[in-house]
Amino acid sequence: MQIKVAIVEDDIAFGSLLKTLLILSSAAEVVACYLSAREALDQLPQTKAHVVLIAATLEGAGGVDLVRRLKATIPQLKIIVLTNSIEEAELLDGLSAGAEGYILKSSFPNEVRGTLSAVLSGQFSLAPQAVTILAKKFQQLAVASRVSKRLTRRERQVISLLATGASNKEIAAALFISQATTHLHLRNIYEKLAVHSRAAAVTAYFEQERSRVPVSNRPAVNSSVNLALT
DSSP, X not given: OOOEEEEEOSOHHHHHHHHHHHHHHTSOEEEEEESSHHHHHHHGGGTTOSEEEEETTOSTTOHHHHHHHHHHHOTTOEEEEEESSOOHHHHHHHHXXXXXXXXXXXXXXXXXXXXXXXXXXXXXEEOHHHHHHHHHHHHHHHHHHHHHHHSOHHHHHHHHHHHTTOOHHHHHHHHTOOHHHHHHHHXXXXXXXXXXXXXXXXXXXXXXXXXXSOGGGOOOOOTTOOOOOO
């Protein structure tokens, strides 16, 4: 089966180079080239393309937004994002939006055939830099999970109050415990999170929790937290 490919790239020179490469390599039939997300949204559904190559840095809505909107209208379409550099936030947004590939523009010419075949067979095709970013992200999530399990229910209550800027006395009153017990809980929290201050404990704990708690439910972190233990 001849692979039908569409290109969405507002860099005219690179778009032309990419089209020529695909034609010369016999890797695919280029059925359309678009200079904007709007053109792609309006015309791509009629092309019956199997794969679309999208520049991450499209002007206007941006490549990631186009990925999301195309997946909503053409769910079977395979999407590969082309970028000059790979940043964690953009990568995660792109994959969450539905992209099956994330490749550097500089390396794509040498990987065009393999990349197209991979996404069409249901695999993901990611640049080595993207794989590294994802591996580090999973390691961070694993650490966050272990930390959450290590902290006791009472220690999580203490750190939640700590985030509001509450003093030891206020924490003790809120939890109906003594200040000495509050002090002990703080010591244990510091040890488990490998930190040495109230502010660092709050930052470490809630940064790790961000991946597990919906944005609307995240507790606010008070930047004016008292740094003293007592």
